[in-house]
Amino acid sequence: MRKLVAGNWKMHGLSGDLGEIRSIAEQSLDYPGVDVALCVPSILIERAVREVPDFAIGAQDVHPAEKGAHTGCVSAQQLHDAGARLTIVGHSERRAAQRESDVEVQAKAEAALASGLDVILCIGEALPVREAGLAVETVVAQLGNSLPGALTAGTELSIAYEPIWAIGTGKVPTIPEIGEMHDALRALLEQRFGSAGAGIRVLYGGSVKASNAAEIFAVPNVDGALVGGASLKAADFIPIVAAAAVEA
Numbered sequence: 001m002r003k004l005v006a007g008n009w010k011m012h013g014l015s016g017d018l019g020e021i022r023s024i025a026e027q028s029l030d031y032p033g034v035d036v037a038l039c040v041p042s043i044l045i046e047r048a049v050r051e052v053p054d055f056a057i058g059a060q061d062v063h064p065a066e067k068g069a070h071t072g073c074v075s076a077q078q079l080h081d082a083g084a085r086l087t088i089v090g091h092s093e094r095r096a097a098q099r100e101s102d103v104e105v106q107a108k109a110e111a112a113l114a115s116g117l118d119v120i121l122c123i124g125e126a127l128p129v130r131e132a133g134l135a136v137e138t139v140v141a142q143l144g145n146s147l148p149g150a151l152t153a154g155t156e157l158s159i160a161y162e163p164i165w166a167i168g169t170g171k172v173p174t175i176p177e178i179g180e181m182h183d184a185l186r187a188l189l190e191q192r193f194g195s196a197g198a199g200i201r202v203l204y205g206g207s208v209k210a211s212n213a214a215e216i217f218a219v220p221n222v223d224g225a226l227v228g229g230a231s232l233k234a235a236d237f238i239p240i241v242a243a244a245a246v247e248a
């Protein structure tokens, strides 16, 4: 399966950073076997798309409703209209700070897919859950409750397994732990969607860097990465794309 390496810029990025987006887009062309995307703050999407029209620019969240009285929110249709090709949903920072439930994440994923956006749906366990030996069953249940009811022709669903304790901390699960989780997620996707579930990319996210990307990408059922901190600069991000190209 082609790997997807997606950057999550979170609440980083100003007009002055459009050049960095251009560098990432241009240098990604050296790795045609890898799909590369950047999910930027919604206020930057339109300018980023103008800067790099052939590159996949995405959003980081979407409101589940088509339109209406939702002050401060942005719909999938609006993001698509601004030129976004994809969106993250259910990132653990939003599940925590905005108290997003699995049901809400499911509605967001369905709205985004129906509006023509590819979706990266995030799931992952907190440290006490991992320490209690409950990570796999907890994350499988979380995915089961967050998945859209159906896949949509013309748009792509990907999953990002992101242990909360690994995000932005420099800590990473062991390679066997990543493998065990991704195998379990693949089994659920196949059970839910049949043969189409075998084609859904399952990304790993959480402190991915140039120094650990190659061994993570070599794990079966790891089909790419969602990258936070190391996606902000081409110098950090492109070596991760290069590692994905080797494993493609």
Ligand code: PEP
Binding pocket: 008, 162, 166, 167, 168, 169, 205, 206, 207, 208, 226, 227, 228, 229, 230
């Ligand atoms: C993320 O927030 O999606 C993420 C993976 O962050 P980092 O790479 O900085 O751990």
